[in-house]
Amino acid sequence: MPCRVEDHVKSLAETRRKRPVIVWSALHRGLGLLFLVLSLLGAFQAQAQNQNSATVTIGYLGLERPAALEPLSVLDPVLDDEGVQGARLAIADNNTAGQFLGQEFVLAKAIVASKDEVPEGLLRLVGEGADWIVSGLPREALEVLMEDPALGDRLVFNAAAPDDSLRGEACRKNLFHTTPSRRMLADALAQFLGYKQWTRWALVHGNTEEDRLRVEAQRAAAKRFGHDIVDESMWPYDPMARRAEGGFHAIQREIPVFVQAFAEHDVLVIADENDYFGEYFPYQTRLPRPVAGTQGLTPTAWHRAHESWGAVQLQRRFEEQAGRWMTPRDFAAWLAVRSLGEAAARTGSVESKALRDYMTGEAFELAGYLGLPVSYRPWNHQLRQPILVTGPRMVVSVSPQEGYLHPVSPLDTLGVDRGESQCRF
Amino acid sequence: MPFLKTATIKQTALCATFFAALVLTTVAAAERVFVSNEKDNTVSVIDGETLEVVETINVGRRPRAMAFSNDGSELFVAVGDDEAIDMIDLETLKVVRSLASGEDPEVIRVDPNQPYIYVSNEDDNIVSVLDYQKRRRVTQIPVGVEPEGLGVSPDGKWLIATSETSNMAHIIDLESMEAVYHRLVGARPRHVEFTEDGSKAWVSAEIAGKVAIIDMQDTFDVIHSIDFEMQGVPKEAVQAVGMQLTSDGRYAFVALGPSNRVAVVDQQSYEVLDYLLVGQRVWHLALNADESRLFTTNGVSGDVTVIDVEGDAGDFEAIRSIPVGRFPWGAIVEP
Numbered sequence: 176m177p178c179r180v181e182d183h184v185k186s187l188a189e190t191r192r193k194r195p196v197i198v199w200s201a202l203h204r205g206l207g208l209l210f211l212v213l214s215l216l217g218a219f220q221a222q223a224q225n226q227n228s229a230t231v232t233i234g235y236l237g238l239e240r241p242a243a244l245e246p247l248s249v250l251d252p253v254l255d256d257e258g259v260q261g262a263r264l265a266i267a268d269n270n271t272a273g274q275f276l277g278q279e280f281v282l283a284k285a286i287v288a289s290k291d292e293v294p295e296g297l298l299r300l301v302g303e304g305a306d307w308i309v310s311g312l313p314r315e316a317l318e319v320l321m322e323d324p325a326l327g328d329r330l331v332f333n334a335a336a337p338d339d340s341l342r343g344e345a346c347r348k349n350l351f352h353t354t355p356s357r358r359m360l361a362d363a364l365a366q367f368l369g370y371k372q373w374t375r376w377a378l379v380h381g382n383t384e385e386d387r388l389r390v391e392a393q394r395a396a397a398k399r400f401g402h403d404i405v406d407e408s409m410w411p412y413d414p415m416a417r418r419a420e421g422g423f424h425a426i427q428r429e430i431p432v433f434v435q436a437f438a439e440h441d442v443l444v445i446a447d448e449n450d451y452f453g454e455y456f457p458y459q460t461r462l463p464r465p466v467a468g469t470q471g472l473t474p475t476a477w478h479r480a481h482e483s484w485g486a487v488q489l490q491r492r493f494e495e496q497a498g499r500w501m502t503p504r505d506f507a508a509w510l511a512v513r514s515l516g517e518a519a520a521r522t523g524s525v526e527s528k529a530l531r532d533y534m535t536g537e538a539f540e541l542a543g544y545l546g547l548p549v550s551y552r553p554w555n556h557q558l559r560q561p562i563l564v565t566g567p568r569m570v571v572s573v574s575p576q577e578g579y580l581h582p583v584s585p586l587d588t589l590g591v592d593r594g595e596s597q598c599r600f
Numbered sequence: 601m602p603f604l605k606t607a608t609i610k611q612t613a614l615c616a617t618f619f620a621a622l623v624l625t626t627v628a629a630a631e632r633v634f635v636s637n638e639k640d641n642t643v644s645v646i647d648g649e650t651l652e653v654v655e656t657i658n659v660g661r662r663p664r665a666m667a668f669s670n671d672g673s674e675l676f677v678a679v680g681d682d683e684a685i686d687m688i689d690l691e692t693l694k695v696v697r698s699l700a701s702g703e704d705p706e707v708i709r710v711d712p713n714q715p716y717i718y719v720s721n722e723d724d725n726i727v728s729v730l731d732y733q734k735r736r737r738v739t740q741i742p743v744g745v746e747p748e749g750l751g752v753s754p755d756g757k758w759l760i761a762t763s764e765t766s767n768m769a770h771i772i773d774l775e776s777m778e779a780v781y782h783r784l785v786g787a788r789p790r791h792v793e794f795t796e797d798g799s800k801a802w803v804s805a806e807i808a809g810k811v812a813i814i815d816m817q818d819t820f821d822v823i824h825s826i827d828f829e830m831q832g833v834p835k836e837a838v839q840a841v842g843m844q845l846t847s848d849g850r851y852a853f854v855a856l857g858p859s860n861r862v863a864v865v866d867q868q869s870y871e872v873l874d875y876l877l878v879g880q881r882v883w884h885l886a887l888n889a890d891e892s893r894l895f896t897t898n899g900v901s902g903d904v905t906v907i908d909v910e911g912d913a914g915d916f917e918a919i920r921s922i923p924v925g926r927f928p929w930g931a932i933v934e935p
Contacts, residue, residue, distance in 0.1 A: 271725065271745045272766035275782035485764060485788070488722050488746050520767065520784055542764065542788040542807040546858075547836040585834050 229277050231269075231525045233512055234305030235262045235284040236296050236320065238312050247454040252499060258311035258334060259284055260497040261505030262512050264489075267496070269516030278519050280512070290316035294323050301325055306527060307332070309511045311504065314338045321347055330531060332511035335504055339392065342555045343591060346598035351534070351556040353514070354507035355476050357389050359590035361396035363474040363562030363574035364444075364467060366588070369400050370576045373441035373465070377434065378407035379456070380446035389446035389469065400579075405438040410452050423455075430459035444468040471566070474574070477506035478565045483573075486544040510543060510558060514551075517541050546573065547586060555598040559586035631888055632934045633895050634675060635904055636663040637925025643677060644904075644924040645693065646895070648888055648933065651906055651920050657693050659686045664929045665707045667717070669732065672935055676717060676732070678705040685717060685730070690934070699735055702728045707749055707791075711774070713756040720747040720761060727761045729777065739777050743770040751792025751801060758816060760801050762789035769803050769812070771820055781820045786810040790840070791884075795867065796847040804840035804854060811840050811854055813870065826854075826870050833859045842884030842930075846891050850911055853894055855882040862896055862907070864916055876916055878905035886931035897928035904928060 237258055245253050262282055269280040283303035285296035293316050300308065307330055310317050314336045320326065326349075333341060333352045342356050355363075368374070378393060380386045390407070397404050410433070434443065443460055445468035447453035453470030465472060479490065479500040489509075493501040501509075518530040518539065533539055535556065540548035545561040552559055564572045579588045587593075631648030636659075643663060645655035660679030663686070667676045675688040678701065685699045685708060701708075703723040710717055715733040727747055729738040744766025751760045752774075759772040761779075767789060771781040786805025793802045794816070800823075801814040813824040828838050839857030845867060846852070852865040858881050864874040879898025882905070886895045894907040894916075906920040 268745050268765055272763075272768060275744070275766070275768065276784075485722075485746065488764075491723055492745075517767075517787075540787055540807060542767075548787060548807045584836060586836065 229525060230279045230281060231306065231515060231519060232281045232283060232304040233262065233266070233307045233309060233515065234297075234300030234303065235259050235282060235309045235508065236293070236300060236312060237284070237286045237310075238290070238316055239286055239288050244449060247450045247452070254499070254502065256497070257502055258309075258504045258508045259286070260493070260499075261334075261501065261508035262309050264493050264496055264505075265509040265512030265516065268492075268509075268513060269519075272516065272520055276520055276523070278525060280516060282512075290319050293319045294325065297323055297325050301327075301329075305329070307515060309334050309508050311335045311508065314341060317341070318345075321350060328527075330527070332508075332514070334507035334511050338388065339591060342557045343597040346555050346600065348556075348600040351511070351514075351551060351558070353510040353558045354503070355560060355562060356557060356590050357392035358395060359557075359560075359562060360474040361389070361392040362399065362589045363564060364472070365393075365396035365400040365402060366574045366576040366579055367472075367474075367564045367572050368402065368442060368467065370572070370578075374402045375438075375440045376402055376404050376442055376444045377437040377440040377464075378404050378444045378446065379410055379434070379453075380407065381410055381449065381451055381453075382413075383449055383451075385448040386446045389448055393444060393446060393468070404444075405440050406436070408433070408437070410447070412452065426455045426459060430456060431461040435461050440464065442467055443471075445470050472564060472571060473566075474562050474564050476503040476560065476562060477501060478503075478563050478570060480565060480568060480570050481544075481563055483570070484544050484546045485542075489544050510541070510549070510560075513543075514539075514541055514558075549586075552587070552593070554593050554600075555591075555596055557590060559584060559589070561586065562589060630934075633886065633888070633904075634666055634932050634934070635895075635897055635924050635928050636666055636677060636930045637927060638662055638664055638899070638929040639927035640925035641679075642925045643675075643688070644928070646904065646922060646924075648893070651922055653922065653924060655693055656925070657688060657695070659688070659695055660684055660698065665705075666930050666932045667708050667710045668932070668935060670710060670712065670715065675932070676708060676710070678708045678719065680704050680706055685719070685732075687732070699730060699732060701730065702726075702737075702740075709750045709752050709759070711752060711756055712754065718750050718752065718759055718761075720750055722746045722748065722764075725763070727759070727772070741772055741777055741779060743772075743779055744768045744782070749789055749791040749803065751794055751803075753794050753798045753801075753816065754796065755798055757798075758801075760792045760803070760814070762792060762803060764788045764790070767805070769801070769814060771814075771816075783812075783814060783820070783822055785812040785814075785822060786825070786840075791842055793843045793845050793852075795845055796849060802843055802845065802852065804843055806839045806841055806857065809835070809838035809840050809856070811843070811852075811865075824870050826865060826872065828854070828856060828859075828863050828872060828875075830859060830861065830875055833861075841882075842897075844885045844887045844894065846887065846909075846911060848891075848911070851909075853885050853887075855885050855896060857881055857883065858900075860898075862894070873914070874916060876907060876918055878907070878918055879903045879921060883928070884930045886933050888933045889935060895931045895933065897924075897931050899927045899929065902926050902928060904931065 266282045285299045287296040309332045337357045339356045445453040457466045518533040522529045543549040549560040575585045581587045633646040635644040643657040647654045661681035665678045677686045686695045689696045702721040705719045707720045717730045719728040727741045744763030746764040747761045748764045749762040761770045769783045770779040786808025788807035789805045791804045803812045811826040812822045815823045837859045842855040844853045854863040861875045880900035896905045904922045
């Protein structure tokens with residue numbers, strides 16, 4: 176007769192109730208029964224391991240939001256629980272299935288103030304029994320985490336850092352990425368702009384390191400998909416006050432002058448990852464041109480306007496729990512924790528090695544509410560995923576676009592491909 | 601009674617064979633196909649003989665799954681955004697009443713023995729049981745995350761609900777109204793069909809692109825999994841959704857979503873016999889009464905493909921494409 180999950184659960188629950196009583200009564204019979212006691216203790220230990228093996232403890236390690244970093248539009252809320260809320264929801268989702276499978280998922284969390292406190296946060300999570308880490312950290316802090324000997328051989332899910340180097344020359348075997356790389360986002364936008372035949376881009380970027388990397392990704396995407404960057408220029412100002420009485424008076428005059436020297440272009444592409452200025456560009460250009468990139472028409476892993484493929488269910492569950500909209504970082508953390516839930520359900524195991532092997536194997540596919548199953552690229556552990564291309568209030572399209580072919584998976588047309596990858600485990 | 605229904609179908613088929621075309625025409629002329637248009641808030645009515653849309657019924661917002669009342673006098677339509685089941689009088693083709701269904705009803709099924717409608721309420725992780733005569737909620741059955749597909753066994757003993765995020769088939773004993781077995785199936789399970797004898801249940805999984813076969817007599821375990829592979833079609837585009845099983849136990853049809861194909865499967869050997877090219881994003885399927893035709897809803901192309909089924913010859917051919925409303929979701933043929 177095939178083994179049933181319910182039977183396991185029942186027998187496990189029964190042994191949990193009975194076993195300690197036997198141990199106590201055996202102890203009371205004294206030394207003459209030492210052999211029996213020892214054997215029973217052995218059984219007790221084995222059972223304790225058994226109990227552990229049915230629980231998966233996942234630690235979320237995040238960084239406090241730098242006080243200066245706030246979205247430019249007053250319509251966007253300032254969030255201090257981004258990421259961790261996604262992990263929380265996935266824990267609940269995993270446990271709904273887990274209750275039928277005898278598996279339990281537990282979340283531990285540590286939010287630290289700076290990258291110097293990362294080791295302390297890690298120790299706290301390890302102390303709470305975390306076998307897996309979901310990182311809401313930017314690259315530098317994430318690298319501190321990866322270098323920390325206290326991490327041991329634990330696997331880390333990068334649910335926040337979009338840096339291509341982490342998937343390339345700086346990749347690590349125990350680092351998985353559920354957040355898309357800059358290059359994946361740039362490719363997703365480039366495919367859609369290709370579909371529109373808006374192939375002449377003017378590029379405007381900020382002065383931060385993140386923006387420099389974003390520009391690199393845009394250039395690579397333009398090259399791959401046959402676009403032409405006709406001109407590019409750095410927005411010369413430092414971050415502006417979020418609130419300025421009548422700020423548009425200045426903006427309205429500055430932007431047309433700033434872009435007037437650009438050669439003829441179809442679309443203005445912005446690289447402003449910290450949301451310092453890009454939000455000002457739509458409708459302020461000299462020529463009537465759409466604005467795309469980090470603002471305007473934006474490639475993103477998740478958006479509130481996305482409700483297809485059952486996404487509305489996830490949006491509603493999230494909002495009920497968090498009291499706010501789900502962001503791409505929440506979604507990346509959700510994907511990380513759900514990956515473990517899926518692997519544990521399929522393998523019937525919570526063993527680290529079994530789950531890792533399953534997640535990088537052919538059979539792994541996760542329903543991510545994006546129309547196509549998502550899975551990990553075995554050569555750099557990046558989650559291959561469709562990317563939404565959205566306006567501020569509507570989903571405009573989803574990439575990969577039709578017609579961009581790939582011998583393995585259409586999803587591998589987004590991001591650095593195997594042949595070009597610098598990653599060597 | 602499912603047994604009676606089979607007998608009627610067989611008899612009809614027999615009549616058709618003996619008394620040739622005239623009788624067949626009379627039988628088919630009465631047949632109407634109903635198609636729910638998710639984006640248009642309408643139900644298209646197709647004449648099964650002329651294969652033309654003869655009527656468009658206005659219903660509530662976001663109509664998806666449909667089912668007939670046991671006496672065949674009414675058509676029930678789950679209208680998700682109105683959180684209700686609209687009931688259409690099949691004489692007048694008008695919505696005559698509407699029954700509150702709980703949040704976001706997507707799939708509905710009718711109990712063969714009792715005036716019950718089973719509704720999957722995705723947001724609440726429950727299956728609601730509604731009495732459509734007394735117009736009240738009978739009970740709620742808790743299941744996994746996002747219940748979606750539902751199937752009732754022909755004897756009315758079992759209900760299977762699939763949960764899209766837990767990836768499980770929850771097998772519910774309809775006497776106690778409790779889920780008694782929980783079985784893992786492929787990612788994002790969508791639809792359930794029982795074989796005519798009730799011995800097996802077929803469960804399709806959209807994201808996995810697979811169909812699981814569950815033994816409903818002894819172990820209640822998954823005993824087989826069917827894969828679909830087509831040359832030149834990316835693996836990700838193969839998504840298994842709607843299914844129809846012929847009552848003679850020979851063929852099963854599986855809608856494969858964005859691959860724009862319907863698979864023909866041998867019900868006994870589980871071998872995939874053929875892939876039929878239909879409209880874009882094929883979602884659900886309906887066989888007509890004598891099982892000589894299969895209707896497919898094609899969401900993206902906004903049409904219905906008609907497939908001629910010649911089971912004896914093993915011949916299946918798409919013969920017609922009928923434009924309907926926007927985003928056709930489900931189809932059902934009047935019994």
